[in-house]
Amino acid sequence: MATKPQKPVLAEGLDQDEKYRAPALDKGLDILEILANQSGGMTRTEIVREMGLSPSQIFRMLERLVARGYVARSEGGDRYSLSMKMFLLANRYPPYRRLVASAQPLMDDFARQTDQSCHLVIPEFGTGLIVAQASPTSHWEFRARVGSQLELFTTGSGITLIAFQAPERLDETLKQWGVASPKLLQGATGDEIDAVRRQGYRIGASGQLVGVTDISAPILGPHGDATSVVTCAFIEHVDDKRAQKLDEALARLLTLTEALSLH
Template sequence: MTTPDPARHSETPPNGPDRYRAPALDRGLDILEVLSDQARGLTRAEIVRELGVSASQIYRMLERLVARGYVCRIEGGDRYALTMRLFLLGTGHPPLRRLIAQAQPKMDAFATRLRQSCHLVLPEHGHAVIVAQASPRSHWEFRALVGARMDLFATSSGLTLLAFQHPDRRAKTMGHWGLAPEEARIADLTEDLSEVREAGFRMAPSQQAVGVTDISAPIFGPAGDAMAVLTCPFLDRPDEANTRAREKAREALLDLAGALSLNTAAPSPEPADDNGGRS
């Protein structure tokens, strides 16, 4: 059960960014957001409790969401859950659809040739979101879940996205990503992000799984900043213990990211501070 978000019900300042309110739309979005965290869905009473509103405030909106196909009834009609409609709308967005269509066959070829899985990650609403994934043809696999949201500051994909944003544009970019200014957290990571930027990739033990080495490569947009990241959660195999398997995977991932980039030029360097160091 999730904790009610007080921001959903707080008063909006008259001159704030949300001064043009649409209560019915807000209520519908609240319902979609609260259901997105529930694998088994929620009953109407549970939705009311989660949102902290009366049943009459959500009844008609919930029924309209069912009628439009965004929400469905499950378990005999007593519970409500999201359908795939939102996912289909998101993946049908032309730029995302084009990137996935271009990336998927190349990712499949990478997974087959290197015998390692890989996934494509984009920034969205303050998270790193997995939008595509490829697995090797094997009787077992280790893979990330498409649609999963990850912490930008605690995953290889997220840190790589942050590393390849020019410092002069980073604050504005993070605002576009839906992430509030995080100057303190960025400052704590300055040295690490600079090292990743200088190397051109990130390769380090996974912070989510023991025995996995995350290899991440940026996909550059027209301005030379990372618009997406390819990550390979590399697993050592006993029959490759004496080979350059990890280095081969890194080189192949960088080649793949370069092929998907809209601007293959090297990213612009970080400005030096007054002491000649990185800012």
């Protein structure tokens, strides 16, 4: 009598990654990750060499990624690079709603503890977009309206966003954000950007309001680039003994952004 085939048993210690392998999906993800590190694109031969596989193993996967719009082929057809589709998917509003949901309670605590307001800024269409704001309990405050757009190269939030991007990818990042001429704009504030990066935050007089000092600190992603910035528009309260000093507000702001960073 024929015996019923036995189901394969996982070897002891085999982790879940091996248990649920999907080789075709793995190849596709490998291609995307390889291209993400190559700003100038790669030929099919270079991709094959990088992956250590035969051309036939990646040809169909590469063509499907092109057909679905995740990978773009150059006009001559010999080079492949990531399209904007990955960037657009990554920057749709749901991820930022999750960021706001995590940041808002911490920002509210900051506002109560320091008696200062603060706002959360992300890059959007060549500007900085305010997506969350927290107010102190006192009757004096500077309020940044949620939904307002800020200049990237003339505000504390924008300069801090730019300062904490990988220098070798800065022009490419600015183009993805919608900045038409990144090199032209970058030249005006290059020294300040370098100084902010070295310091780890930015403190400076507001370029928009007299008597306001902007304190801006980055929220970092897993690779060390700033995904967003929290800025405190610091106002000195002469008659309010509860209001904290600038250095105390800075310390609390850095603690806030560190708690939200993924590095």
